[in-house]
Amino acid sequence: MVKQLKTKGEAGFSVVRFAGLRFTPLSVEQTVDALLGREARAPFAIFVTPNAEHAYLRRGNIEFREAGDGCWISTNDSRVLRRAAKLAGLDLDFAPGAYVVDRLVRNGIARDEPITVIGATTEIVQALSAQFGFSRIQQHIPPMGMIRNDEAVRAAIDFIAAHPARFVFVAMGPPQSEQFCQRVIADGRCTGVGLCIGSSLAVLTGRSDPAPAWMERSGMVWAYRLLKEPGRLWRRYLVRGMLAMGLCVGDIVRIRLGLRANG
8 A cells, every 4th residue: 555645736756655664666767757846836746765764863953854754755765665666566766866967957957047056066056067067057065054043044945936947956965965954945045955855965966985886886875985094984774774773674564464555
C-alpha cells in the first residue's frame, strides 16, 4: 500500500515511509521534469534527498523533521537504503542530489535564467558560471553556524526575496539547509524551490573528488569517503549510519510480519 500526497495546486506524488524517513520515490528524470514543470512564481517549496544520516538527524531536531515531512519532493540519496527497502517490498527508486543537479544544470536551466545560491564558495559559483555559461547567478554566503544566528538567517531570507529565482541552490548541508528552507517558508515572501543539495555543486564543477564509478554503483561511496576523511566522517557513517540500519531492520521486520503497511 502506497500513500498519496497531494500538494495544493500541484500534482500529487506517491509517498513511501521507511526508516523513519519520507520519500517521494521518483527517478532522476521524473524529479527533473517535476522541478522544471513547477511554476516559477509558486510559493517557496523544498526539495531534499534523504540518506541514512537524515534518519539520525531527524530524531532530535524538530525543525529538520518538519522540513522532511512537509517538503514538496524528497528523493532517495542512498543505494544502501534502497536495497534495504527492497527487503521490505518497497522501491524507493534512486535520485541523489548530485545526479539531479547534474541533469538540471546541463539540460534544464536556461543560461540566462536567474539562479540564486545560498552557501557554497565563491570559487564554486565562478566555476559554475564559467563551465556552463550561466550569466545571472547571485550568491549569498552566510556565516558558519548561521542557523543559530537569527540576524544571519534574516539576511539570507532577505537575499532570496530580493533575488527571486525558480531554483535556489542551498549548499550548506544537513540539517542546516533544511532548517533554513523551513524558515524561508515560514517567512512567506519567497518563491521558487529550495534545493537542499549539499556538496552537489562542488561535485558538478570538479571541486570535490567523487568515488570511483564501481564504488558508486555498489553502494560503497560511504566507505570511500570514510577512508579519505576518517577523522571527520567516522561518526556519520559508523554511529549515525548504524542507527539508520537499525531503523531499516525494524521496518523490514514489521512490514514482513504485517505489523505495518508497506508504505
